[in-house]
Amino acid sequence: MTELTGEHFIGAKRRKSADKFYAANPALNEAIEPAISQATADDVECAAMAAADAAEAYERIGADRRAQFLDAISEHILGLGETLLQRAHEETGLPLARLEGERGRTVGQLKLMAAEARDGVWMSLRVDPALPDRKPAPRSDLRMRKKALGPVAIFGASNFPLAFSVAGGDAASALAAGCPIVVKAHPAHPGVSELIATAIIRAAEETGMPEGVFSLLQGNTHEAGQALVADPRIKAVGFTGSRQGGLALMKIAAARETPIPVYAEMSAINPVILLPGALKERAPDLGQAFVASLTLGAGQFCTNPGLVIALAGPELDAFAAAAEAAIDETAQQVMLTSSICESYKSGVEALTSQDGIAAHLPAPASARNCCAPALFRTTAARFAGNHALQKEVFGPASVIVACETHEEIAALLTKLEGQLTISIHCTEDDASRAAALLPLMEEKAGRIVANGWPTGVEVCHAMVHGGPFPATSDGRTTSVGTLSIERFVRPICYQDFPAQLLPPVLRDDMLPAAPHRHDGKWRF
Template sequence: MVAGRYVSSESRVFHAINAATGESLPGDFYPATEQDADDALKAAQGAFKEYRLVGNERRAAFLRAIAAEISALGAVLTERAVAESGLPEARISGETGRTTGQLNLFASLVEEGSWVDAVIDTAQPDRKPLARPDIRKMLNPVGPVVVFGASNFPLAFSVAGGDTASALAAGCPVIVKVHPAHPGTSALVGAAILKAAAATGMPEGVFSMLYDSGYSVGEVLVGHPLTKAVTFTGSYKGGMALAKLAAERSTPIPVFAEMGSINPVVLLPGSLQKRPHELASKYAASITLGAGQFCTNPGLLLGIKSEGLDSFISELSKLMSEIPSATMLTPGICKNYHTLSEEVLQEKGVSLFARSEKSGTAEFSQSAAILAGVTATEFISNPRLREEIFGPYSLLVLAEDEAELEQVVASLEGQLTVTIMGEEEELETYTDVIDSLSQITGRIILNGVPTGVEVCHAMQHGGPFPATNDSRFTSVGSDAVYRFVRPLAWQDWKNELLPPELQDGNPLAIWRKVNNNWTKD
């Protein structure tokens, strides 16, 4: 889909596969060419001149129309997404709601308008020794954005996911590079966006969508001189490759890459003593949720040796060994999961606590949940144990005492989340551990599970490297819009020539900082 039109192709055809059976699904899909990418970006640049000036109400209407068109797809979208991803119907239904909810959240943000962070310092002509000019600043869209669809969220982090929604909200046209695992799902959502764009009178180049069964089109998109920003959710290797391409351009651009996390959970002794079975039940479910294919999957559990920890390990091992196997997103992801998890079990000092049985119609795509254990000493000395294993796997690290627990925490790199499971009376005892954890994460959770990300204004889904390559930003929640804007100051312009956000009288009735005071006046 290039600039509102379906483009024919003579490239070799590829097909989607049913994640559970390996059978081909209906639909012929064609990798885009370098010319398609060039056409899409030129159309996006042309659309940008108009789209960035579209008023708040029209842009919000566009976002809401996309949400409505996706909702209207109903069972057709759900059935295709289930087939291509292997995820259960309930998960896809929930993800559809999250996708439409994100679009409506950004529509409300755009409609209200204060997100542009308007700042006004009026002129002081009589100031001594030098007069002060009139300076007014606000955030402005950067231009065409390239979005790479994610494998584990075929809707919420894909064609009309949070990256696309926030870029469109900022006033930036979007070119989506579809993840090859769910081309049919993407086709349905892409068509919904085109329909919404036509219905709301958006410029044709505001949205394009390109297929590629490999890497070539993605490389062209990142290197193209008209691309102004890139988003990516996936592996460390993939994210760093894109960041390197963007940095080596004659005009470097930002890449906002989410690259994985092991999301450590600290199990404090008091909580283990009081409720080991409750915690085991909660974490057996969290580790194996969606076959462990969440970026916030709790891949690391940390505890101090005690009777409570022994009870927790015993119960968690029992529960995880009984977890039914689940279809993973792709055969490749499944193969990689089993390879890496088996390799880790061969590392020095690593013990297998529990392994579930694989089952299902397609052996190659079925996960087996794994719980492993290792001493703190071995964990600290072996960097391999701190790498993400994408799937229903978790490693439990056993520390001798609080001092050794602190050493384990000190060995960790940046994370999307960290979690503390503890009783209120013991939290003050572990302030050093909690403070150290807060320095390596974007979100710190108390007595919960990391799986499940709320889409709201306060959410931070991004953390220090290598969880993401820029911890100042989030890919979930309304603040995701700030990835696609830059500040622009206007000095000594006549009122009628200024953007309405900066004009005297505040015609849009937004919050602004005027001479150091926040006001709607």
């Protein structure tokens, strides 16, 4: 059993600050012991310095050793046992079964990124051999590899205390790439963050990683995180959270003397399109399945379906009726924090007060910090003319937009902001209409789903959890799946380097062991 101290980790060293705050149990609205240190500017600087000091050694240690480190982290997370799940339950209000599932996902993600580090295709190894006799000029020996960017600042997200937090996807991909990380823990689950940090520290010691490869900063104000992004030693940022938060970090990063990339996953309403054939075939089933997706995790998923688009008519009415019935049967759920719950309630109120919108609101949740789902209906004309209807309400609220024509559906999609996902429900009868909408779906989202729901982000090779701005800060990337490693590397070309100065992976004797491109041809 690990005793929590509420301290930061600067590398393996614990460090405390004078100012403190407490975690809160949202189900009870009570503070949880122990007091948590509030990171100061000096703490931030020490963590960034430790990461910078570790950067070269950690990169040179090689992908295989880093993979061992990631595997060891996953073992030590499992080793935390019930302590981790219990603390997570207290701090987030999420059910234990869900947290156990999320732990499995987190551990699987670390193992997948370990395997990806070993796979090595992400290094983009390339050799163009010298052509000394080429006319009119000889060619040099040119070799390329992609190399870690350096220390990465990572921000834990509130809604996935394990999978998108201290040892979540951003951490796993940055560590796999060879970047030391400094994690700013989310203040909604500082205890979970400290527990995970101990697992990472143990794994780092066990596998002989340089100290400073990982640091953890606690705090419940913006200052520490902002100072971290501004620190010249930090070379990239991973963030999952609100649009406001992501935009603020983008601004700080762009204003630095040396700007750095920010990978911020910010907000989305994840439109779902219901085409006539699908509605005709299975409107009630769709309504039920929609509510299951909408209310998953109290609607606190980045991919929560906040918008439904379909032609007006009796089939859509049947869908809505089934959805409303399902909503009425949904048990109230505790939300992650009292401020998230307050925001949800005021978001629902704001929608309810708009002109030309019909609200289906079951009895308000009675328990502390709990939410009840909310379903709204409006027309495409109202929706297009009122930006307030398009705002993400974080939680189980969604708007059904009834369109008069297929052209109106397309026009509505055209005007939408960038999204993480867009889903479409269709049958063979809808094929030509679906095909016509496809280019718009591709333009607006990172993942498009046919006959399914957006919640449930598979951790695999083909996943894209990203999307055009403002869904994320950088639509060329994903924060889930093996492609996420690409965010944390940059290419370097070595021209005519003597073998003993080349990085080992680029030496003639080492290259055959790694997938690479020789004079343009791929060798596996």
